[in-house]
Amino acid sequence: MDLNRIQMFAQVVEKGSFTAAAKAMGLTKATVSRKIAELETDSGVQLLYRTTRALKLTEAGSIYYNKIQRILADLQSAEDQLSASQQTIKGNLRIVCPIELGQLFFGRIFARFLEAYPDMTIEAELTNRKVDVIEEGIDILFQVTDINDSRLQSYNILHTAKALMASPDYLARYGTPTSPYDLTNHRAIRLKSTHIDGSWTLFDGKQWIDFEPRAQLTVNNVTLAREAAIEGLGIATVPNLVAQNALSEGLLVQLLDDFPMAQTKVSMSFPRRAYLPQKYRTFIEFFYNAIFAVRQDEILEVPDFITRPTKT
Template structure:
């Protein structure tokens, strides 16, 4: 008895609810189906089905075995599909969730390059800073920037970015330069919080992280807005390097509190599941990983 074939046959019979229907679907004699199921039951040492002239039902052992068989057969099918995909031109729908600022500033050029390289892949980009349920919302991949992933999240780290505290030269000329995070109580701070005091600014102080709570004079749910407000002299803000690098290069912003910079953030490709990953999704992850690593190396030279 080929156990794999017998498992497949058992699933067919259970789903059809009939030996005859399963035999007809497979194009074999009913006696072949009957013998295979009997051999499988003998091998397992349990009854999987209760049969009568009018009906067929699964035993409790049969119901449990059916779920395991389905899972095994699904994995085999996925494995074979993955190998076969490697020989074919990458194609199909690929829906990606992207953080707004990083997506527009860094990822759009890369994704357009990817789309040119793989024209058979239908790429759908969704720019949103929300934490999404990828399975419920139908995404194949999400790019997430965070200091720590939630437990159980399936992800690959693509790159890192720094958080930098900045202010405009004219603001610092008027109000002075903070020398310690505690000095921020004397300054106008701007941040992401939707409420004045529920989201702190975090800094490394004497080798460990400390949180400093400030009432924000200006709040927004987008870092580009906060960086522009800082460039116009409205206060101090902490933003990722990809948002403030151009401002710093142009002299519109200056760094402050450099000795207290928090740990780097990770840039992750987050997957909806750790099961079968389509070839087109793996291609995009590798593409972004290589491009982002190359861009980082170029800036460090």
């Protein structure tokens, strides 16, 4: 039995094409196609109908896939159990996080983690795109959005306070809004991304209200929005963490302090498994300890295998 061929067949079914399966496994399309053909020849059964537009399982292929899927899941569980008990922490982690968080915080955390565990490697991607953890083979995903994927184990880590901000020059030219309803007379820098909540939702004392001012500039990057606001283009929604220096230097002014904005959360997700691989557990513990050191009282959720430090 060639386990590689079985795994390739499962990937072809799950990805829907030889090309997508080859990309996911880091192989050539020709290799995957040849191995599936060998599997069919050796078994004497056609597993896939091949057309120019799509692949479709034969009846025998469907029965075979359902059986090997359970076997492969058991193998993955056995590997995870073995990994969970390993003594030496080694391996690779594919981690995805928002651009701004990565630039401001994760570089130092990653460096300290790799210094502490020299047999580990990290592939980090900073992006504001929508990420499918399972399909893309991601180990850990940090994001600033709601979590609605039952395939993942997820934790809310921190609130990300944000506010409307503008430059003193812009306010001198267009005036300072004193209520949310004044925003309809102002210019906006709109933040729009599947990975970032850039909505202008404020509480007017009675209810939450969404505002959509006219925007001459729409971006998918918080830092770019901040810089455009500093130049006086308009009002932008900026997380306080990203705006700290600009606020302290007087380059930006926080607006409508009496009308809070709806807040978002930084979350962490990883594939849901019966046994958590040791490399996952070690990194997550290291990450939480780094956050405990600076924001212990602000942390929202903690995995069961991590102990919150005792307050002194």
